[in-house]
Amino acid sequence: MTILHYIHDPLCGWCYAATAMLEAARARPEIRLRMHGGGLWHPATRLRDGQRQHILEADARIAALTGQPFGAAYRSLLADPETVLHSRPAIAALLAVPEALAPAMLRAIQRAHYVEGQRVVEEGVLVSLALALGLEEAAFRAGLAAAPVEAHINTTRRLMQRVGATSFPTFLAERDGNTEIVPHMDCYEDAAAFVARL
Structure with a gap:
């Protein structure tokens, strides 16, 4: 059994780019x-022009490399000076669902953000995504309110420091008590190669 530790952020474009790698790994029963949500946008941030341009350039590279879609509504969201990027609500949503549903919730958040241009910092948007996954609203809202987000982000950042991780995403493979970083930068176009590396 290999434990794949996925250090990510729901609002990280390169984590969105890594979707195929993540799904290919999840399909293997021995993995x-x-x-681990790391809080890329924490605290809440309104984008400066330079940040916005950097994100758009990275998005173009991601689309060309992986085929991941970026919708017009998302580009409009980025262009809106009132848009706030904040990782905390999305990470709370991942902690509020059963662990087995967290990858599906992550995909739903990413699609809502990158394709549909929804404001995933808003609780109502997150609730609608949870309902679409078949979760019960009151239980999900209670989970959101109780999610230990700050402790989770702090634990993730300590893990990153311990293993020398400096960016999102980072993949760690744990086997027999030993943990090592799994290189992935050359696998965005080849998820099978990433799984073979595990």
Whole structure:
């Protein structure tokens, strides 16, 4: 059994780019996934022009490399000076769902953000995504309110410091008590090669 530790952020474009790698790994029964949200946009941030341009350039590279879609509504969201990027609500949503549903919730958040241009910092948007996954609204809202987000982000950042991780995403493979970083930068176009590396 290999434990794949996925250090990510729901609002990280390169984590969105890594979707095929993550799904290919999850399809293998000998691999167990553990997700660690790192808080890329924490605290809440309104984008400056330079940040916005950097994101758009990265998005173009991601689309060309992986085929991942970026919708017009998302580009409009980025262009809106009132848009706030904040990782905390999305990470709370991942902690509020059963662990087995967290990857599906992550995909739903990413699609809502990158394709549909929804404001995933808003609780109502996150609730609608949870309902679409078949979750019960009151239970999900209670989970959101109780999610230990700050502790989770702090734990993730300590893990990153311990293993020398400096960016999102980072993949760690744990086997027999030993943990090592799994190189992935050359696998965005070849998820099978990433799985073979595990």
